[in-house]
Amino acid sequence: MPKKIAIIGAGPAGLTAAYLLGKANENVTVFEKDPHYVGGISRTETYKGYHFDIGGHRFFSKSKEVEDFWTEILGDEMLERPRSSRIYYNKKFFSYPLVAFEALTKLGVWESGLCVLSYMRAKLFPVKNPTNFEDWVVNQFGRRLFNIFFKTYTEKVWGIPCKEISADWAAQRIKGLSLSSAIWNAVFKAKPTSKDQVIKTLIDSFRYPKMGPGMMWEVCTLKSKKMGVQVEMNCAVKDIQLNNTTWTVHTSDNRIFDGFDYVLSTAPMRELVTSVTPTFPQQAFDSAKHLEYRDFLTVVLICKDEDAFHDNWIYIHDPSVKVGRIQNFKSWSPYMVPDPEMACYGLEYFCFEGDGLWTSSDADLIALATKEINQIGLTHPEAVVDGYVVRQPKAYPVYDQTYKEKVNDVREALKAYPGLYLIGRNGMHKYNNQDHSMMTAMLAAKNIIAGKEIYDLWDVNEDAEYHEGGERGAEELKKVGGRMVPQKKN
Numbered sequence: 195m196p197k198k199i200a201i202i203g204a205g206p207a208g209l210t211a212a213y214l215l216g217k218a219n220e221n222v223t224v225f226e227k228d229p230h231y232v233g234g235i236s237r238t239e240t241y242k243g244y245h246f247d248i249g250g251h252r253f254f255s256k257s258k259e260v261e262d263f264w265t266e267i268l269g270d271e272m273l274e275r276p277r278s279s280r281i282y283y284n285k286k287f288f289s290y291p292l293v294a295f296e297a298l299t300k301l302g303v304w305e306s307g308l309c310v311l312s313y314m315r316a317k318l319f320p321v322k323n324p325t326n327f328e329d330w331v332v333n334q335f336g337r338r339l340f341n342i343f344f345k346t347y348t349e350k351v352w353g354i355p356c357k358e359i360s361a362d363w364a365a366q367r368i369k370g371l372s373l374s375s376a377i378w379n380a381v382f383k384a385k386p387t388s389k390d391q392v393i394k395t396l397i398d399s400f401r402y403p404k405m406g407p408g409m410m411w412e413v414c415t416l417k418s419k420k421m422g423v424q425v426e427m428n429c430a431v432k433d434i435q436l437n438n439t440t441w442t443v444h445t446s447d448n449r450i451f452d453g454f455d456y457v458l459s460t461a462p463m464r465e466l467v468t469s470v471t472p473t474f475p476q477q478a479f480d481s482a483k484h485l486e487y488r489d490f491l492t493v494v495l496i497c498k499d500e501d502a503f504h505d506n507w508i509y510i511h512d513p514s515v516k517v518g519r520i521q522n523f524k525s526w527s528p529y530m531v532p533d534p535e536m537a538c539y540g541l542e543y544f545c546f547e548g549d550g551l552w553t554s555s556d557a558d559l560i561a562l563a564t565k566e567i568n569q570i571g572l573t574h575p576e577a578v579v580d581g582y583v584v585r586q587p588k589a590y591p592v593y594d595q596t597y598k599e600k601v602n603d604v605r606e607a608l609k610a611y612p613g614l615y616l617i618g619r620n621g622m623h624k625y626n627n628q629d630h631s632m633m634t635a636m637l638a639a640k641n642i643i644a645g646k647e648i649y650d651l652w653d654v655n656e657d658a659e660y661h662e663g664g665e666r667g668a669e670e671l672k673k674v675g676g677r678m679v680p681q682k683k684n
């Protein structure tokens with residue numbers, strides 16, 4: 195008898211689980227609140243034939259299982275793309291990853307000398323056990339480099355001072371990157387001998403679907419449907435209810451779906467936990483209610499300039515403009531732009547839902563983006579022929595100083611809810627890429643198919659590294675890191 199599974203959200207995690215469970219002949223229904231798009235934050239939106247991501251999405255994973263999944267879905271439609279990115283700071287563009295000679299000349303001898311001294315000082319007198327982002331990065335690179343290359347951009351992204359951001363984020367985001375490795379890479383362009391040695395921040399090529407990341411998830415949806423998976427679009431899950439051993443799902447259009455053995459949720463933890471009956475214990479409920487998110491909007495500018503710049507993206511560290519990053523979608527894939535004489539840029543603004551940026555009219559945002567891209571010197575206002583705005587709520591789960599305890603409260607309380615799995619980025623409140631989201635979905639699917647709790651999803655790290663031994667298969671995975679957990683069900 196097939197197991198009956200409800201999946202909340204048709205993003206990478208939800209669709210990976212749906213595909214794998216569909217393949218195993220389970221009875222799967224996916225609920226997606228978006229009326230048109232699948233792919234969640236990894237969707238590709240379209241306007242007048244122009245395609246663009248919600249932030250450029252590189253397809254890169256240390257996990258062979260994830261890479262194989264992408265190949266199975268899209269095959270030859272995956273392009274191998276060169277990475278090209280720069281940092282804009284103090285009216286200058288710096289190659290990123292840094293090129294030592296260029297960085298030295300652009301910073302100037304005096305500033306470079308001060309950076310070296312401040313680096314030495316940080317090495318001699320490091321902050322012991324750094325708990326916040328600022329202390330962690332200063333320990334690693336010195337205060338002057340922190341101020342130039344980390345502070346402004348990071349504060350634009352998170353909207354809070356670097357002292358209030360958990361060191362976890364730095365450790366995860368720039369793990370493995372030290373000043374010495376950055377300089378070594380800059381001078382010798384050292385090629386890693388295996389995928390395990392790749393420093394994520396520095397990889398110089400990646401895969402990318404021909405028509406953007408949404409293509410992956412659109413094809414995955416079609417293939418899942420062919421295997422019998424039901425996908426309900428424009429169908430937000432309002433609440434879920436546990437009745438003895440099965441789950442009932444209530445949707446925003448007042449429909450009731452019942453009899454589910456499992457619910458896999460990729461909805462933001464804050465929303466999901468507060469919508470479950472029986473109610474979570476007070477402490478876990480309050481913890482979930484106080485999780486924070488950072489929101490995001492992209493102003494897409496369609497421009498009549500064929501070759502203004504070739505970077506995939508540029509980080510804008512300069513505090514004189516509000517824009518945080520600029521994407522050049524034609525560099526991601528030439529197929530994203532229908533007319534070769536045109537270009538399509540995405541100016542990314544980090545914000546909070548309801549703040550001044552978020553509530554600005556589209557016309558004002560397009561005017562702001564046009565002014566700022568001109569100020570930076572990448573194109574001029576006359577080249578801009580059209581614009582479009584995409585708002586993405588809850589783009590980033592915030593790693594503040596208390597998020598970990600809050601998430602732990604929820605994890606602990608979850609044990610009393612058999613059959614309920616939180617998976618994916620906002621589902622688990624983990625700042626991660628698609629591969630991590632997918633890996634948690636893959637392990638949840640394996641547990642469900644096996645009918646027992648083989649894998650603890652919370653043990654997948656942000657690099658989906660449980661699968662660094664992907665070739666060795668699932669059995670080996672257990673040895674290299676997939677912790678066996680006591681059985682919860684059956």
Ligand SMILES: Cc1cc2nc3c(=O)[nH]c(=O)nc-3n(C[C@H](O)[C@H](O)[C@H](O)COP(=O)(O)OP(=O)(O)OC[C@H]3O[C@@H](n4cnc5c(N)ncnc54)[C@H](O)[C@@H]3O)c2cc1C
Nearest residue numbers: 203205206207227234235249251252431461618619627628
């Ligand atoms: C700016 C930016 C750049 C990024 N760049 C990269 C990159 O280069 N490479 C990479 O691999 N990753 C990147 N990521 C991360 C990637 O977008 C996420 O890891 C991935 O989309 C998470 O997948 P998910 O399925 O867990 O969640 P999501 O993508 O958030 O999908 C969740 C889905 O659930 C739906 N949903 C939510 N609540 C409900 C409800 N109550 N009922 C029904 N449906 C619901 C949502 O509409 C959504 O479709 C980037 C993210 C951002 C913000």
